[in-house]
Amino acid sequence: MIIKLTPQEIQRYNRTLWGIVIGGFSFVVLLLLCVNFGLFGALPSFRDLENPKSNLASEVITEDKQVLGKYFVQNRSNVTFSQISPNVINALIATEDNRFYKHSGIDFGRTFTIVLYNMIGHKQGGSTITQQLAKNLFNGAQGAHNPVKRIIQKLQEWIIAVRIERNYTKEEIITMYLNTVDFGSYNTFGISSAAATYFHTTPANLTPEQAALLVRMVNAPTLYNPIRHPDKALEGRNFVLYRMSQENYITDGQYQEFKARPLGLNFHPTDHTEGMATYFRAVLKKDVQKILEEKSIVKPDGTQYDLDRDGLKIYTTINYDMQQYAEEAQHKYMRELQAQFNDHWHGYNLRKAINNYDLLIKQGMHRSDRYIALKQQGKTDEEIMEDFNTPAAMNIFTWRGDIDTTMKPIDSIVYSKLTLRNAMMSMDPTTGNIKAWVGGIDFKHYKYDQVKMGTRQVGSTAKPFTYAVAISNGFSPCMQVNNVPDSITIPGSKPWAPNSSPSETKPGMLTLRTALAYSQNWITAHVMKEVTAQPVATLIKKMGVTSPVPALPSICIGSFDASVFDMTGAYSAFVNHGLWTEPTYIVRIEDKNGNVLYDNKPRVVQAMEEQAAYVMTYMLKGVIEEGTGTRLRWKYNLTNPIGGKTGTTNDNSDGWFIGITPQLVTGVWTGCEDRDIHFRSTRLGEGANTALPIFALYMKQVYANTELGIKKNVDFAPPKSGVTTVLDCGQYNQQQQSQPGTDEVDKKLGF
Template sequence: MFVKLTPQEIKRYNRNLWGIVIGCFSFFVLVLLCVNFGLFGALPSFRDLENPKSNLASEVLTEDKQVLGKYFVQNRSNVTYKQISPNVINALVATEDNRFFQHSGIDFGRTITIVFYNIFGHKQGGSTITQQLALNLFSGQERSHNPIKRIIQKLQEWIIAVRIERNYTKEEILTMYLNTVDFGAYNTFGISSAAATYFHTTPDKLTPDQAALLVRMVNAPSLYNPIRHPDNATTGRNFVLYRMKEEKYLTEGQYEEFKAKPLGINFHPTDHTEGLATYFRAVLKKDVQRIFQEKSITKPDGTPWDLDRDGLRIYTTINYDMQQYAEEAQREYMKQLQAQFKDHWKGFNLRKAIKNYDLLIDQGMRRSDRYRALKQHGKTDEEIKEDFNTPAQMEIFTWHGDIDTTMKPIDSILYSKFTLRNAMMSMDPTTGYIKAWVGGIDFKRYKYDQVRMGTRQVGSTAKPFTYAVAVDNGYSPCMRVNNVPDTIKGYGADWCPRSSDTKPGMLTLREALAYSQNWITAHVMKEVTPTPVVTLIKKMGITSPVPEYPSICLGTFDASIYDMTGAYSAFANRGLWTEPTYLLRVEDKNGNVLYENKARVVQAMNEQTAYVMTYMLKGVVEQGTGVRLRYKYGLNNPIGGKTGTTNDNSDGWFIGITPQLVTGVWTGCEDRDIHFRTLHLGEGSNTALPIFALYMKRVYGNSSLGYKRNVDFAPPKNGLTITLDCNSYDQQQQGTDEVDKKLGF
């Protein structure tokens, strides 16, 4: 039954209805104006829109412009529109905002009909891509679940979306969106990081099925995570492929083809403790921070740069392939060497066999994170010792991969002490550019960098410094010296070195260096005296203390791999020491240069001395302690080098030189009291040289690197005054002796 309304009642009803409509509209406009003027929270200015703030990872770039690693709070790297595959754009638009190229930031038709879209299976959200960008990039807040706040938030999104559309092209909006979107786990932000993390590729190479998977993760990264939920990820990917087919980005056949493919995940999570050059990246970060502080390099507003947030680009000299070869060579040989070490000590009573055993274990315990944590919780020393003697679940490092095991924490200290450490550095002697830096064996557990920060006794790798001073004073490598003990006096107590592997008789200086003979080296030191040797060592870049004592000729001082490798580069570079360099420049995210590095160059010795020393160092490889390079590893090209083995075989060294590359390798345990018990196993030719050999074989095997086997050290431009031909030298000496006899000398 209908009630008939009078004309007056109809008029009053219409007036009330329009009043409500106009009132609601006026209220909506008023609220919109309040939002626009920032009464419910400040909106970004035009300047903010031009320079959106986001945590942007700083990238470490190799000399061949590959990303070696990143520093980040959020693992985010920006790419340009041209660096994004059209497959990603098509997948995103088809799924998230199919009218993206038609609207101006707000799709009112989409907003009104979104309910119907979802009913019919399109499952699209109400926000356009531009609105999502506004929320993600500028609002600084998550979606609120409070209805009133969400309405205000939605209006803010609308206003910001319209402003974004006025200031940016569609391509720029898509690029910003894809650079800022969160892909959930593994600290992955932006399409570049997502492509690298899940497919180990770059955004421009993403295929339709890969793009579909990543786009589906945008709305629910955890639900569609392909590592944790592969079934959900497959379903989500196939839905995006369906939407791409519906929007005509894929044909029916392509849709069926890609839908049938496996996910094809190539998982590479980015972590500061993983990937290439972990030790190098840690050292580099501290150096950049120190340089910025010392040189007062700040942002235009005076605030300091933040490597974890400001998207800096740090250009280094590291070569990506060579870094990989160095780490591969280390892994390959250290597996074998660690097995030798384990077998070598098998069955021994370690407490009796190792000097200061109890002290070493106690020190290791007190330096551990576990000990510090227990101390912070107020545990007594007795309680801590009980804890360390109680079996616990733990993960330990092995060269065959990390393993979970049950072990007493005190036994894990011993295990760590008996784990051999190794480090190496490789550099171009002419430019000083460091090509590879391996600071240790496992950055996750042993963070101490042994290349730059660590110093160890250098052993016989110091001998060339003494011989170089002799050569500089006119000594020929062909000069013969009787290999007998020679005591040096005048420096406190009389000193005469031991010699564990003596070659009897008269040896040339070249042979003495090749066979690493201590007595002849001491004789040469007696002739040249320690002071000029120390002077040369300092000119060649050794920064650690070197006392003016005769024993330094046998390497009784400590030095870093960084300094020693740099020093040997002077032999290969015509006597010029070029400061080892690994940082080239730092740029901000817009390409403005913030810092540029220039290496120092010092004339450490004359060109002739340097060339004669390369000739002597080649003797080490041709006939001496480094001959294993030839007969075992087949490196018959011009290579010089020097092995080094310290007292009790605690440290093993090998520094190899070619005209194009100088590489230093060190191996030893954390504590010098733990070591190989025999020279045969503990000498540098067994503990360090093989890693150099395996590395160089890989380098030579990659012709694109430009390192050639047939390149030899160039003689001095003005010729030689020192005789290298020993037959000629012997004849000259015989003639001199005959003249001396005639003159009555």
């Protein structure tokens, strides 16, 4: 049946239809105007567009311009357009917005294309890259599940997109987009973090198939996650490659070639407790925060900088390769040393063999996170002990990697107490620049930094300070002293004299150089008696040791505590012509735009005369040539100019070695968490066995890398004014014999 309409009815229907169209259009225009004027929420200003806010990770950068680590809430680092491979740009445009260079922020025609792709199973959004950027920067996902709010949000995105297009070039827009996009799991934001996480590379080096995989993750990072869903990720990657071929970014032959390749992942998730220099990064973060606060360094708007959000760049003195060599040396030798330690204690009743065993375990239990949590839950001491004696699943550290196991928590405390700790620092003695910093054995399990934060008794590594005062007072390395006990009278106290193990004592007349080389306590005490304690304590403080150093005779054999940081810095003055240059690891701090916020200037102190410092390098070379450090020669074949000093404290609780070369000074410490737990024999517990090998392994790798510029054939430079101290003992003896009255003077002084 055909219904005929009268002309009046047709006219009425036309008016109604046009009224709906015009009314709808007017409503949309009015809505857009309301959105534009901020009636539904303020839109970003021009200043906001110029300075879009996003959480940027702050980067720790080595001296050789490598990223050592990051501080972040979101692991995001910005890159420039030139630092992004064209493969990434092409993959993104082909898949997300193939008319990107033709529209002005909104592409209504794209909607129909997207509908077709969604119908065949390749889900895509209708927004342009510019609209997606607007959403990422200013709207996020708010209101996504509320239809009304989502409509308002969509209109806001349109307006912001148009504004972005007016204020930025296409290159800037696509760069900002790739810097802000979320790549899903593992706290990965931006193309730089994604490239590093999934392929351990930079955005500039991404291949077409790698770029395709990452671009496919943009719309559905969970669905196309290559770790969790490799099949879907492969399918998604190949779709992007197909789109690239359709848009003529790659040929059909290349498409077939890339499509056939495996995912080829090189997965490196970023974690604060993993990666290189974890202890260093933790110390550095606190220091940077302290610098920003104490020096009142604030953002242009007056607010405080947030290290986890504001994208600062912290330039450090650490050398990436040398840091890696230091960590490798520690891992290689500490694994062997721990095996020696375990065998050494195997079969012993620890409660009987270790002093204060029960107290140490109780203290360890009370400091544990488990104990603190149980206390906070209101558990009684009896309930807590029952918990600690009940087997539980836990993850523990081993030198072969972490393992998941089941053991009593109280046994895990014992296990931790019997785990050897180690720390190491290496620096340039001239500039003070620290090149490598290994603060402990595993940051995930043992977070206490032993380079700077921890102090331990220094033992015989303190002896060179006493000899340095003697050399400054005219003593000669060739002077001979009878190696017998010589008590030092302390006002108000009993006379003091150090012990000397019979097996380690070299009897007879010894030169000062030989006495230092073999670390002879009695001769060191004799020298202390001659120079007195106060000048030695003063020198130690001038050489940068910040921990207390009492002016007592016992400091000559290392009765005081100090950090690896301070002791390594102190030895640098011997190499640097008597100048102590403050050990430093921060070069400068920049904001995200490259503006310098802080520029570090290390302090320099003339700690001793240049000639005395040079003579001390000669003395310390004797330790390696004939004394306690000779295994550097016969075992590790380091025959180049090297000096150093081993150190072993009471009961072998601490093992030290501080090595000096003309271009590097390196300090190493090894011991257990508690001093009562240690090797029972000096043969195993001495610094020559617990610390020196790590120095040796480290230096062998440093010397092998010629690009570092650390040369083996360079010797310590004498003073430009010459050396008046006679270092040839044959010549010295002849001079002494030719000088009348010398024997009487020496006899009076005990030489």
